[in-house]
Amino acid sequence: MHRQELSPSDRWRRPLWLALLVASSVIFTLGFACAVPLAAFAGVAALTLPRRQALLLIVAVWLANQVVGFAMLSYPWDAETLAWGGALGIVALIATAAAQAAAPRLLHAGTAVAALGAFAAAFSVYEGALFVISVMVGATADFTPAIVAWILAMNVGAMVGLMLLHRLGELAGLAPTLLPMRARPA
Numbered sequence: 001m002h003r004q005e006l007s008p009s010d011r012w013r014r015p016l017w018l019a020l021l022v023a024s025s026v027i028f029t030l031g032f033a034c035a036v037p038l039a040a041f042a043g044v045a046a047l048t049l050p051r052r053q054a055l056l057l058i059v060a061v062w063l064a065n066q067v068v069g070f071a072m073l074s075y076p077w078d079a080e081t082l083a084w085g086g087a088l089g090i091v092a093l094i095a096t097a098a099a100q101a102a103a104p105r106l107l108h109a110g111t112a113v114a115a116l117g118a119f120a121a122a123f124s125v126y127e128g129a130l131f132v133i134s135v136m137v138g139a140t141a142d143f144t145p146a147i148v149a150w151i152l153a154m155n156v157g158a159m160v161g162l163m164l165l166h167r168l169g170e171l172a173g174l175a176p177t178l179l180p181m182r183a184r185p186a
Contacts, residue, residue: 013176017048017169018057024165025061028158029068035151036065037158038092039126043119044162046099047111047178058096062089087133095126111178119159123152 021041028036041061045054066085069075075085102121106114127148134140169175 013174014053017175018060020165020169021057022060022064024162025064026068029065032154033069033073035154037155038062038088039095039123040119040155040158040162042092042096042099042122043115043159044166045096046103046118047115048166048176051100054096054100055093058092059089062092091126091129094129095122098122098125115163123155
């Protein structure tokens, strides 16, 4: 497998970008509690980071959400909450992989289309997998059209905000440029 060497500027930009995204996830968690927009983070990770770093970012975002939730927002320490927390982490990883698979296929149509495709793949896989799990455990009450529409709107807003954050970081020289998706390192 081919490994691309990081440029000297990317050696500090990528860790800074990762830290900004994790900090953003803490802000989202404090604002929305358990409804952190993991699909939006998956889409942005797929567009801005190599595969391994994108997956590590999603783990860090999920972990930050869980730590803040249990330490500050009084998530209950019971088996059901812990199981759902673990399921959210696994589903977020799968959604990130889906976003990474979709984005390069759409790159020829432009960055905006690739971003939309990455987000659509991440959101569809994320919500679809959570629905399947919910059906399996008999807990589909949270999948009303109104609730799913609210979660979609929150994730769309988060995706737009995170892409704007990336663009501002890019202009300020603090975030890496969008990665060419055809030649991503592992």
